[in-house]
Amino acid sequence: MMKPADRITRLPQQFFAGLVNLAVDLKEQGRPVINLGQGNPDQPTPPDIVEALKRAADNPRYQRYIPFAGLPELKQAVARWYQRQHGVTLDWSTEVAILIGSKIGLQEISLAVLNPGDAALVPDPGYPDYWSGIRLAGAQMIPWRLSPGTALPDISRLDRTVGLAFLNYPNNPTGRIAPAAFFDAVIAQALKTGTVLAHDLAYGDIVYDGMRAVSLLARPGGKAAGIEFTTVSKSYNMAGFRLGFAAGNPELIRYLETLQDHLSCSQYGAIQEAAITALDSPAAAVETVRALYQKRRDHFLSALAEEGWSVPAAQGSIFQWIPLPPGAPPSVPFAEELARQTALIVAPGRGFGEGGEGFIRISLTESEETLKRAARLLGQYAQTAARS
Numbered sequence: 001m002m003k004p005a006d007r008i009t010r011l012p013q014q015f016f017a018g019l020v021n022l023a024v025d026l027k028e029q030g031r032p033v034i035n036l037g038q039g040n041p042d043q044p045t046p047p048d049i050v051e052a053l054k055r056a057a058d059n060p061r062y063q064r065y066i067p068f069a070g071l072p073e074l075k076q077a078v079a080r081w082y083q084r085q086h087g088v089t090l091d092w093s094t095e096v097a098i099l100i101g102s103k104i105g106l107q108e109i110s111l112a113v114l115n116p117g118d119a120a121l122v123p124d125p126g127y128p129d130y131w132s133g134i135r136l137a138g139a140q141m142i143p144w145r146l147s148p149g150t151a152l153p154d155i156s157r158l159d160r161t162v163g164l165a166f167l168n169y170p171n172n173p174t175g176r177i178a179p180a181a182f183f184d185a186v187i188a189q190a191l192k193t194g195t196v197l198a199h200d201l202a203y204g205d206i207v208y209d210g211m212r213a214v215s216l217l218a219r220p221g222g223k224a225a226g227i228e229f230t231t232v233s234k235s236y237n238m239a240g241f242r243l244g245f246a247a248g249n250p251e252l253i254r255y256l257e258t259l260q261d262h263l264s265c266s267q268y269g270a271i272q273e274a275a276i277t278a279l280d281s282p283a284a285a286v287e288t289v290r291a292l293y294q295k296r297r298d299h300f301l302s303a304l305a306e307e308g309w310s311v312p313a314a315q316g317s318i319f320q321w322i323p324l325p326p327g328a329p330p331s332v333p334f335a336e337e338l339a340r341q342t343a344l345i346v347a348p349g350r351g352f353g354e355g356g357e358g359f360i361r362i363s364l365t366e367s368e369e370t371l372k373r374a375a376r377l378l379g380q381y382a383q384t385a386a387r388s
């Protein structure tokens with residue numbers, strides 16, 4: 001028998017694996033499954049980005065190893081993007097790292113700054129992938145409860161014992177954004193306690209109703225306090241390309257690139273060229289993506305309201321967070337029974353931490369018609385679930 005290393009057994013369980021299996025079983029039974037459990041963008045990558053990839057595939061430069069830290073031209077495009085989107089000036093040569101998807105960067109930052117036994121705060125409810133890097137580093141994960149109303153955590157929880165704190169706005173799973181004043185307060189506290197801030201801005205472009213996402217790096221002291229993660233996955237429907245970025249504190253960027261020197265050689269150059277085209281796209285391209293999700297959110301919410309179930313609208317992200325009605329069972333049995341009875345798959349809030357109990361999350365990555373159908377199924381099912 002091959003015995004795994006402790007770091008393998010330490011990894012958190014894949015909470016949603018059970019539901020994924022259930023979706024497969026239902027499909028095999030020929031049931032018409034609607035899967036709103038995962039956030040996998042359904043729209044095609046814009047054709048000019050795919051064309052850039054195809055052109056670059058012919059470039060012999062990318063058939064050989066390229067610099068381990070990635071293409072300088074892509075780092076320059078990231079710096080242009082930050083200037084344009086957030087008014088942030090970056091030194092591309094020291095303040096930007098290229099990642100093989102932001103997911104990997106979110107693990108690398110834990111490996112880069114945490115020692116065994118150190119403590120790291122993770123939003124609860126929050127994106128479960130933050131947990132993995134902390135565990136790989138042998139560090140201790142401390143849930144950082146988000147207020148059910150605002151989705152903001154208690155900043156005073158950040159003290160000298162905390163080595164790293166994750167933030168994520170627009171937030172997955174709650175769909176809430178955070179005001180600039182929150183960032184200012186958390187930066188001031190982190191600079192006092194010496195805690196590294198890691199802000200996940202994966203949904204920074206997808207904010208609704210004229211609101212704007214705040215970049216950590218745009219706030220005073222933000223660059224001194226931490227690092228920010230962005231990705232082309234959602235804004236440009238490029239989840240399969242596997243490309244993301246870290247930007248901010250040059251020391252942290254250097255640690256990430258040191259790890260990368262040992263663990264990986266940079267992403268395929270043609271994909272990096274495609275990302276340059278994406279980041280330099282006219283604003284209209286991202287606006288199309290943002291507007292589509294907003295329209296889907298609105299259709300879903302009005303169909304749910306017709307079932308007598310009104311919930312606060314997501315402010316951003318590609319998700320809608322839904323409080324379960326009074327009398328409903330906990331989120332896991334609710335989601336499992338919903339799937340069995342209606343073949344609608346949703347993510348139970350408990351999978352995002354204890355603070356997610358009493359909620360479910362649906363993803364807006366299906367058509368308006370499908371989302372409306374899902375809202376009707378959900379509304380009808382919730383009425384019977386609350387009664388039984």
Ligand SMILES: Cc1ncc(COP(=O)(O)O)c(C=O)c1O
Binds near residue numbers: 103104172230239242
């Ligand atoms: C909050 C959040 N951060 C990061 C990611 C990872 O994105 P990627 O690795 O595709 O860049 C996701 C993906 O779903 C996410 O929801």
